[in-house]
Amino acid sequence: MPLLQYLWNGPESEFLGRRDPKAPAPPQGWAGRWHIGVCPNEESEAVREWSEIAFFPQWLDKVLKEGEFEPHSTIRAWKHRGWLRLGIERNGTRRTRAKVRTGDNTKRMVVVTRKAVDAADGEA
Numbered sequence: 001m002p003l004l005q006y007l008w009n010g011p012e013s014e015f016l017g018r019r020d021p022k023a024p025a026p027p028q029g030w031a032g033r034w035h036i037g038v039c040p041n042e043e044s045e046a047v048r049e050w051s052e053i054a055f056f057p058q059w060l061d062k063v064l065k066e067g068e069f070e071p072h073s074t075i076r077a078w079k080h081r082g083w084l085r086l087g088i089e090r091n092g093t094r095r096t097r098a099k100v101r102t103g104d105n106t107k108r109m110v111v112v113t114r115k116a117v118d119a120a121d122g123e124a
Helices: 002-008 057-066 071-081 114-123
Strands: 037-040 046-049 052-055 098-102 105-113
Touching (some): 052 057, 057 071, 057 105, 071 114, 105 114
Antiparallel strands (some): 037 046, 052 105, 098 105
16 A cells, blocks of 8 residues: 555654644645544553544545556545545535544545554555
């Protein structure tokens, strides 16, 4: 999965939630939001944990194309595998983009779950 290769090569600073909030945006812009929560583990120690990564659609399309994947069909396949947190409209329509808070704004983003990343990492 080209996305995993990108993520594991250290782009944390390109994601909201992984960078000092007072620091300026990276020159190429934000890749998305990768929120880190703090959860206690069995030994009652704080552990940094995350449940999903939200990508700005234009950025995700670029990374998928660089990996020689067709963005629309790839994202649709992830949706069918249950790898995305879907956006659900008032009329019940399910979208591949969910609303995500990015600072003072809310944006529609492609939200990949931790379960998906773990599953894809196991396939690699």
